[in-house]
Amino acid sequence: MFDKMIFNAQIDFVRDAERIARKHHLIQCTEGNEIYYQSSALSNIEGIWWKIRGRTAQIKCSLHKLFWRSRYGTLDNSQMFTISDAKQIISELLDEWDINQEQVRITYYEVGLNIPVDHDPIEYITLAESIGVMRNRELFNDANFEKNRQKTTEKSKNIKKVFKVYDKGFEARDKGRLCEGNILRIETIYRRQSISLIDFFSEKSIYNIIHTFYRDWATIGFRQRLTADKGIKSSQLDKAEALLRLGRDDYLRSTYERWKSGHLTDKQYRTIREFINSWDEIKCHFRMVQSPHEIEYKTKLLSLFNEAKN
Known part of the structure; x- marks a missing residue:
């Protein structure tokens, strides 16, 4: 369930920087009199980006x-990824990195789930x-993507927790990768x-993180469809939809303005006004x-959460 992470480790630059840079093929950079190290463009292939600056x-x-x-030779995150998988890979990475894990802090992380769906993700x-x-928390269209291919909650700099739902296949194709099937990604x-x-x-921390993830995403609000008892006319259904969408006062105000401007007849205006006034009864x-x-x-x-949490 864990995806992108950013780790900050405290090191002794004089003792450790060159050794780490050599082991992980970092390039030496300078800025004025300062020397630092960072990954080359190979990081896009290797899947890890490093930067060592100061401590x-x-x-x-x-x-x-x-x-x-x-396991399979490709940088892919469109498949199932369980908590057990995450524990295995972080253990392997810590052995590889050769840094003191007691000095490592996580400054950014993503928790997500891929949901194969029956229809085009854009519909969801x-x-x-x-x-x-x-x-x-309102979900907005992300302006960097085609409409309704990705929505997020507000992302201003002071907000630490952001929700994102997107079309995983579209995102992969947009970046030149392959991703088969209809996959809705929540993150x-x-x-x-x-x-x-x-x-x-720790077990307690992971339990809290993943169960918070489920509780949050179980509350996602989908637009629902209005239906009515048998015998209700379609014109009444239209009025009810407008009332629920605008609210009683705004619907009454807009109806009045349309009547004053000549877009509604006297009879149409009275019918809508009577409908609004009788709403509590009907x-x-x-x-x-x-x-x-x-x-x-x-x-x-x-179902997928129960599989991924193990």
């Missing part, structure tokens, strides 16, 4: 991609409007963190129902 060695990588590369993303028990991004690596990978004949996409999503979320 800090920073490492950026995707645990998911590195696990897949170590279009319906996704918010996340949170009170639907208090929680934690930024500006400072967590001891040892504490992070609203029992209308109800919101889940879309098939929402039902499928929630069923698969639970």
Whole structure:
């Protein structure tokens, strides 16, 4: 379930920097009189980016991609990736890096899940409007992608936790990679963190992180469809949809403005006004129902989460 992470390790530059740079094929750089080391363009192939400057060695990588590369030879994060897999790969990486894990802190991490879906992911993303028990985190279209291929909650610099839902296949193709099937990716991004690596990978910490992930993503708000009792006219259904979308006061105000401007007849205006005023008595004949996409999503979320948490 863990994907991209950023690790900051405290080292002794004089004693350790050159040794680490040589082992991981870093290039030496200078800025004024300062010498530092960082990865070359090969990091895109190897899947790990390093930078050593002063007493800090920073490492950026995707645990998911590195696990897949170590087992199957490709940097891929479109498949299932379990907590057991994450523990295995982080243990292997710490042995490789040859740095003191007690001096390592995690400053950024992503928790995600790939959900194979029955339809084009754009259909699910279009319906996704918010996340949170009170639907208090709105999902916005990401301007860097085609409309409804990726939505996120607000990403301003002071927000440490960001939710993202996107079309995994579209994202892969956009970056020149292959990804088969319809895959909806859900992801929680934690930024500006400072967590001891040892504490992070403790059983208690992992349990809290992954169960928070499930609770959050079980609250995603999909746009629902309004239906009505038999005998309700389609024109009444249209009025109910407008009332629920705009609210009673705004719907009444907009109806009045349309009547004053001549877009509604006197009879149409009276009919809508009477409908609004009688809403408390007739609203029992209308109800919101889940879309098939929402039902499928929630069923698969639970099933895949139970598989991934082990």
